[in-house]
Amino acid sequence: MTYQRPNFRHPDAPTNPLGYTRRDYEGSISTLCAGCGHDSISAAIIEACFGLPLEPHRIAKLSGIGCSSKTPAYFLGRSHGFNSVHGRMPSVATGASLANNELVYIGVSGDGDSASIGMGQFAHVVRRNLNMTYIVENNGCYGLTKGQDSATADRGSKSKKGASNPYEAIDLASLAIQLGATFVARSFSGDRHQLVPLIQAALSHKGFALLDVMSPCVTFNNHTGSTKSYVHVRDHIDPAPVDFVPIRDEIKASYEAGTTFEVRMHDGSVVRLHKDSGQEYDIEDPQAALRAIAEHEQAGRTLTGLLYIDKDAPDLHKVLGTSPRPLNSMQEKDLCPGSKMLDSINAGLR
Amino acid sequence: MRAKQAVNDFVVKFANVNGTGSASANSLFAKSIFRMGIPVSPRNIFPSNIQGLPTWYEVRVSHKGYLGRRGGVDLMVCVNPQSMERDVKDVEPGGYFLYDSTKPIDPRLVRDDINYLGLPLTEICLREYTDARQRLLFKNMIYVGALSALLEIEFQVLKDLISDQFKGKEKLVSPNIHALELGHHYAMKHFECPLGIRVKRGGDIAPHMSGVDHILMDGNTATGLGAVYGGATVMAWYPITPSTSVAEAFERYCTRMRIDPGTGQKNYAVVQAEDELSAIGMVIGAAWNGARSFTATSGPGLSLMGEFLGLAYFAEIPTVLVDVQRAGPSTGMPTRTQQSDILAAAYASHGDTKHVLLFPATPAECFSLTVNAFDLAERLQTPVIMLTDLELGMNDCMSPPLEFDDAYRFDRGKVLDGEALDKLQSRFGRYLDVDGDGITYRTLPGAHPTKGAFTTRGTSRDDYAIYTEDGDAYVRNMDRLLLKFETAKRYVPAPKIKPAAQPTRIGTLFFGTTASPAYEALEILEEEGYAIDALRLRAFPFTREVEQFIDEHDTIFVIEQNRDGQMRRLLLNESNCATREKLVSVVNYDGLPITARHIAGHIRSRLGGANVTDIAQKRSSSGRTMA
Ligand SMILES: Cc1ncc(C[n+]2csc(CCOP(=O)(O)OP(=O)(O)O)c2C)c(N)n1
Ligand code: SF4
Ligand SMILES: [Mg+2]
Numbered sequence: 001m002t003y004q005r006p007n008f009r010h011p012d013a014p015t016n017p018l019g020y021t022r023r024d025y026e027g028s029i030s031t032l033c034a035g036c037g038h039d040s041i042s043a044a045i046i047e048a049c050f051g052l053p054l055e056p057h058r059i060a061k062l063s064g065i066g067c068s069s070k071t072p073a074y075f076l077g078r079s080h081g082f083n084s085v086h087g088r089m090p091s092v093a094t095g096a097s098l099a100n101n102e103l104v105y106i107g108v109s110g111d112g113d114s115a116s117i118g119m120g121q122f123a124h125v126v127r128r129n130l131n132m133t134y135i136v137e138n139n140g141c142y143g144l145t146k147g148q149d150s151a152t153a154d155r156g157s158k159s160k161k162g163a164s165n166p167y168e169a170i171d172l173a174s175l176a177i178q179l180g181a182t183f184v185a186r187s188f189s190g191d192r193h194q195l196v197p198l199i200q201a202a203l204s205h206k207g208f209a210l211l212d213v214m215s216p217c218v219t220f221n222n223h224t225g226s227t228k229s230y231v232h233v234r235d236h237i238d239p240a241p242v243d244f245v246p247i248r249d250e251i252k253a254s255y256e257a258g259t260t261f262e263v264r265m266h267d268g269s270v271v272r273l274h275k276d277s278g279q280e281y282d283i284e285d286p287q288a289a290l291r292a293i294a295e296h297e298q299a300g301r302t303l304t305g306l307l308y309i310d311k312d313a314p315d316l317h318k319v320l321g322t323s324p325r326p327l328n329s330m331q332e333k334d335l336c337p338g339s340k341m342l343d344s345i346n347a348g349l350r
Numbered sequence: 351m352r353a354k355q356a357v358n359d360f361v362v363k364f365a366n367v368n369g370t371g372s373a374s375a376n377s378l379f380a381k382s383i384f385r386m387g388i389p390v391s392p393r394n395i396f397p398s399n400i401q402g403l404p405t406w407y408e409v410r411v412s413h414k415g416y417l418g419r420r421g422g423v424d425l426m427v428c429v430n431p432q433s434m435e436r437d438v439k440d441v442e443p444g445g446y447f448l449y450d451s452t453k454p455i456d457p458r459l460v461r462d463d464i465n466y467l468g469l470p471l472t473e474i475c476l477r478e479y480t481d482a483r484q485r486l487l488f489k490n491m492i493y494v495g496a497l498s499a500l501l502e503i504e505f506q507v508l509k510d511l512i513s514d515q516f517k518g519k520e521k522l523v524s525p526n527i528h529a530l531e532l533g534h535h536y537a538m539k540h541f542e543c544p545l546g547i548r549v550k551r552g553g554d555i556a557p558h559m560s561g562v563d564h565i566l567m568d569g570n571t572a573t574g575l576g577a578v579y580g581g582a583t584v585m586a587w588y589p590i591t592p593s594t595s596v597a598e599a600f601e602r603y604c605t606r607m608r609i610d611p612g613t614g615q616k617n618y619a620v621v622q623a624e625d626e627l628s629a630i631g632m633v634i635g636a637a638w639n640g641a642r643s644f645t646a647t648s649g650p651g652l653s654l655m656g657e658f659l660g661l662a663y664f665a666e667i668p669t670v671l672v673d674v675q676r677a678g679p680s681t682g683m684p685t686r687t688q689q690s691d692i693l694a695a696a697y698a699s700h701g702d703t704k705h706v707l708l709f710p711a712t713p714a715e716c717f718s719l720t721v722n723a724f725d726l727a728e729r730l731q732t733p734v735i736m737l738t739d740l741e742l743g744m745n746d747c748m749s750p751p752l753e754f755d756d757a758y759r760f761d762r763g764k765v766l767d768g769e770a771l772d773k774l775q776s777r778f779g780r781y782l783d784v785d786g787d788g789i790t791y792r793t794l795p796g797a798h799p800t801k802g803a804f805t806t807r808g809t810s811r812d813d814y815a816i817y818t819e820d821g822d823a824y825v826r827n828m829d830r831l832l833l834k835f836e837t838a839k840r841y842v843p844a845p846k847i848k849p850a851a852q853p854t855r856i857g858t859l860f861f862g863t864t865a866s867p868a869y870e871a872l873e874i875l876e877e878e879g880y881a882i883d884a885l886r887l888r889a890f891p892f893t894r895e896v897e898q899f900i901d902e903h904d905t906i907f908v909i910e911q912n913r914d915g916q917m918r919r920l921l922l923n924e925s926n927c928a929t930r931e932k933l934v935s936v937v938n939y940d941g942l943p944i945t946a947r948h949i950a951g952h953i954r955s956r957l958g959g960a961n962v963t964d965i966a967q968k969r970s971s972s973g974r975t976m977a
Contacts, residue, residue: 028816057803060639060795073805073817080795081805082638084631085657091586091628095635095643096795098584098619103639103796121631124624323615327583328640328794332759334617335581337607339754345575346751349565350385 016053017248025050027077031070037189037215037230038068038137042075044192045106045135048199049076052246059104060096064089064118067144068110068137068215076106087118090125093132094316100326101317104203105132112142115151115170122172126179126208131315133202133209136172137189139217140228147220158225173212173307174293177286182310183209184289185242186303188233189216197244198306201271204244207315214302238296240305243272263309273306283309353465354444355546358388358413358553360424362497365437366490367430369401375490376407377746378515379497382507383411384566384748386551389559391417391866393745395942398591398684404433411549415559417748418867419943424547425501427493429471434459446545448493448500467541469496474532488529495533502544504551505534562750565713569742570646572713572752573672574599576720577644578607581760582670584643586621586632588651591684592740593674596646597622626651630658630671637668638806640765640794642724644670649678649691652698659733660699661808663831666781666792668727668734668763672720675739677941686941687740689862690912695735696890696920702828706838707890708736709861713749716742719888721754722843725761730838731792739911741863741943764791771798780804780815781827788834835891842889845896848872850881856961857903858953859896861887861917863943864909870946875953879962882907882953887917892925900927907953909936911944 013021025046030039049059056078063069065086072081084092093107114122114136125134140153149157152172153165176184183205187195195213202209214233216222222229227236247268263271263283273283281288289308296303323330354360362379366372373394380392388411395406410420425446428437434449434456441447443463449455451468460466471492475485498505509527516522537543552560573596577585587597601620608617623629629645636643647655652673662669675691677683695707708723710716719736727734764785771778771793778801781790793802804815810824811817818824848869860868865886872882885899900906900921908918915935921928936952938944 055799057799058796061805062635078800078803080793080803081807082635083805083807083809084634085661085808088627088631088658091623091631092635092638094621094628095584095586095632095637095641096639097635098621098632099636099639099641099643100796120624121628124628128621317619320619320621321614321616322619323610323613323617327617327619328636330581330583330617332581335583335608336579336754336756336758339756341607342579342752342754346563346565349567350563 016050018053018055020050020053020056022046022050024056024078025076027072027074030074032067033219035218036067037139037217038071039074040189040192041135041137041195041213041215042071044189044195044199045075047192047196048203051196052200052203054104054203058102059106061106061108062089062093062096063108064110064113065144066110066113066142067217068108069113071137072106072108087113087116088121089113090118090121090130090134094125094128094130097130097132097316098322099328101131101322101324102326106203107132107134109134109136110143111136111138111140111150111152111172115172123175123179126176126181126210128316129180129182129207129313129319131206131208131317133199133205133211135199135211135213137215138172138212138228139215139221140226141217141221143217143220147217154227157227158223160220160223162225171293173210174290176210177289177308181210181308182207182313184308185210185306186212186214188214188237188239188304190230190234191237191239191304194239194242194304197242197271200244200246201242201265201306204265204267204269205309205311206266207311207313233302236300237302237304240303241274242306245270245272263311265311271306283307352444353446353546354424354442356424357548357550358411358555360411360547361420361422362409362411362425362427363423363437363440364407365426365428365430365433366405366407367432368396368399368403368405370490371487372405372407372429372490375494376409378508378511379494380409380746381511381566382498382503383409383549385507385511386504386549387560388549388551388553388555389413389415389417389748391419391745391748393419393741393943396685404430413554413556414873415556416866416870416946418870419945421945421947425545427497429489429493446547448496467500469493469533469536474536478532488525491526491529492533495530496537497533498530499534499537499543500541500545500548502548502550505530564748565751566746566748567713568595568744568746569710569713569716569738570595570674570744571599572716572749573646573720573736573738573743575603575752576717578603579717579754580721580724581642582644582724583618583641584632584636585618585645586623586629586643587645588623588626588629588647590648590651592676592744593646593648593651593672595744596672596674626654627658630655630669633671634658634662634667634669637727642670642728642760644672644724646672646674648674648676649694650681652691652694656699659705660701660703662733663699663703663705664701664808665806666731666790667806668724668731670723670727670734670736672736672738674743675737677939683941685740687863687943688911688939688941689737689739689864690916690939691737692910692912692916692920695737698735704835704891706730706732706734706842708734708843709888710736710738710742711862711865711886713742713747714752717752719843721758726838726841728763729761729789729841730834731763731789732834737862739863764789766791766793766797766802768798771801774801777814778802778804779813781811781830782813783830787837788830788832789837839891839893842891842893844893845888845899846886847895847899848884848886850883851876852881852963854881854883854961855902855904856881856957857883857885857899857906858909859885859887859899859906859917859921860909864911867944867946868909868949871949871953874946874950878954880953880957881961881963890920890924892921897925897927900925900932904932905934906932907934907936907956909944909949911938913937913939
């Protein structure tokens with residue numbers, strides 16, 4: 001069941017510069033387990049879109065299948081959503097984006113949806129640099145089918161029944177960098193201060209933005225021995241703080257010289273990173289990013305934050321040279337070459 | 351020895367090695383006959399290989415306008431020693447065997463009931479050319495030149511075709527013409543020209559073939575062009591024979607006709623996807639977002655697309671798919687033709703699904719039905735699968751010219767735009783059957799700030815697109831989808847019916863590339879006195895006309911190119927009038943196109959003498975002569 005919220009609006013609810021309240025970015029009531037990390041990510045998406053701000057109806061939400069993929073029903077109720085088939089959201093998002101380059105595309109997937117059944121499509125949407133924000137709600141298991149290990153489960157992580165996972169984990173963030181992703185970030189559903197600005201930065205990026213978000217499954221993978229439990233994740237992350245400064249805000253906060261560096265996005269907004277917490281490397285250098293991720297991992301830690309960015313790479317529309325006018329708005333006069341042209345084609349076939 | 355005598359009515363077959371450039375010479379040969387106004391149907395019989403294996407090209411010349419494969423060979427042009435033994439056997443008694451006589455022929459290959467024409471191709475090439483590549487390529491032109499003398503093909507026509515072909519590369523014109531002349535001179539000097547079989551402009555051509563301004567075109571090119579005219583803007587595909595050239599043609603025409611000359615910006619997007627799952631996913635995503643989109647594939651790709659087709663059916667997304675069929679199952683015979691994806695396409699995906707199917711029979715119809723497919727998909731908000739096959743898709747076919755009406759407007763179906771949503775008084779229900787025809791209204795992402803948004807899903811939902819597991823809501827929705835499929839019968843193209851010269855209770859039913867040989871078989875049988883009605887099916891679901899035809903006949907031969915009689919099964923499943931007793935299967939599934947001989951043979955043996963009227967009597971009573 002999906003529960004609809006009562007249509008009630010608080011008269012003094014704060015509005016964003018577009019005149020929308022936070023309520024305008026909410027969806028129907030979640031039916032996920034209480035405490036599921038995925039719900040915190042939905043809340044962060046709402047916050048990010050409200051804050052940027054984006055017009056809710058100019059966003060399209062796409063997902064595959066899984067508990068995570070259900071969540072688009074729980075945020076942005078004024079946006080169209082497409083809950084597609086297991087592991088194939090990237091292709092649907094690609095088609096949607098080709099049809100209309102003017103909308104903002106948010107994809108939500110799970111670790112099963114992306115790293116197992118959807119690995120092929122994940123790899124290819126990355127290398128095409130589709131202009132979208134792609135969030136993997138990573139809980140190390142298949143929540144919806146009751147907790148089987150996924151391909152992102154760490155080697156040695158224990159299942160609820162105590163079995164140790166014998167297989168190497170796939171790290172989607174490193175993989176994405178290797179495949180040529182142009183924005184790669186990692187975060188934790190419980191770290192809203194980092195997650196919200198990261199989502200905002202991802203939404204401002206013109207190209208493929210991956211957010212690999214650790215998002216514990218309280219029902220099947222939150223026990224002692226699991227490396228994706230709340231406790232374990234909280235104890236083992238090295239979060240690099242991120243600020244996101246939207247275009248309209250001049251930069252107010254002042255920082256000690258040399259402690260931060262800034263990435264100015266194409267839309268004029270700014271992502272500010274803090275040069276502590278071990279993120280001293282050049283985030284525009286993919287090899288440095290991969291090294292940093294690996295070094296933290298070897299130390300038994302997980303680096304979170306914006307890991308890598310290439311803000312100048314052309315997105316798929318640019319590569320294909322498609323018209324700036326959305327293809328779905330084109331009419332007969334734009335698309336049908338007419339009978340005269342056909343006559344000349346016929347003539348050439350005689 | 352008896353030598354076959356026939357004007358404008360014979361079969362020439364070329365036996366080549368693939369990868370040796372024979373294809374363009376062979377098609378030059380076919381096109382020259384076409385340019386002389388004589389009905390011709392060339393077809394490639396090729397291996398799934400790039401270089402070195404035997405490949406054949408069969409050209410049927412038929413003044414009656416029979417374009418199906420005839421079977422049998424009257425003149426074999428054997429340029430491939432590898433396949434010589436079997437090529438000799440294929441020649442019909444009284445026929446001709448032209449071979450490279452540089453080396454003497456193996457005496458075991460000499461038959462006493464056919465005529466041998468030794469043309470020292472290799473020797474001529476060695477003498478004329480020093481470059482190895484030239485020796486290989488011009489060999490093909492030399493035998494075409496020889497054939498022009500042997501069959502009386504007008505030499506000027508060949509010269510004109512060469513000039514057309516090398517427009518912009520004029521340097522190549524005279525060497526090619528020289529090679530043709532080498533062959534022509536040799537033949538004139540050494541053979542008795544023309545042979546008993548030959549072509550003749552204006553010679554007894556059937557009126558329906560000489561009246562129309564025919565074109566020579568392959569079905570896949572016509573399909574790709576149809577998608578341009580149908581307004582497709584997004585095309586995603588994964589290479590697979592024999593459908594690849596649909597995608598290539600679409601892209602080629604788009605680069606000619608869909609790029610803004612000022613800005614260089616493209617009014618289309620083509621993506622070569624990582625596989626067919628992704629290809630159909632992109633098509634569905636684009637269609638969901640309001641762009642006309644399509645993909646083209648063949649059997650294995652159709653299998654992979656199953657899950658997504660079920661989604662498009664259930665979530666009601668306009669989806670256009672072209673399946674150029676080849677011989678299955680599995681990889682089967684990837685370069686041979688069949689009509690064996692009928693059931694897989696009709697019921698693609700798990701659960702209760704049914705899809706609209708279209709069956710074009712000519713390039714002109716590949717073009718028009720592709721345009722139609724986009725209208726149907728958007729009108730009905732469901733997948734539309736156009737089924738062609740290798741025979742139609744990859745061979746040059748004589749066809750009436752392509753037609754397009756400039757008054758044509760896309761039928762975008764029931765879409766509520768921002769304005770319509772603004773005016774909407776009641777709550778928008780994506781799956782609410784307002785009009786009672788099973789087709790509901792959809793909205794596109796971004797259309798309106800507050801109204802019309804919903805989540806598209808493959809899970810069960812209520813009239814307002816809200817997820818539900820309520821059994822009644824599910825059943826209501828499934829029943830509405832069935833009602834929509836009923837409604838589809840009003841929109842899909844009706845069959846073409848060709849009644850016999852006199853009333854009969856016997857009929858035939860066929861579709862796609864089975865049509866040409868079936869019509870030919872019916873003419874043969876008519877000559878023998880059989881009266882048989884014909885229905886050429888053009889779409890599934892079956893319309894009223896199909897039901898009526900089945901109802902009005904006692905025996906209907908369902909002619910198709912697969913083992914299991916898949917269309918017969920579909921009819922038994924889906925038509926109210928079809929019965930096992932009525933529908934008799936006539937099938938061919940060896941990977942080569944079905945022939946009129948095969949069809950006529952089956953029908954004749956099944957009917958025995960029944961239904962035959964004395965021809966003389968019939969002629970006088972109907973006052974009509976057989977064409
Ligand atoms: C083709 C197909 N195979 C299997 C399933 C069953 N299935 C549904 S969700 C799921 C796993 C989801 O895992 P994940 O993507 O990690 O999402 P989570 O539930 O953990 O958020 C599976 C295997 C399916 N829906 N479709
Ligand atoms: S099963 Fe796990 S992933 Fe699914 S909703 Fe419950 S807590 Fe979340
Ligand atoms: Mg998971």
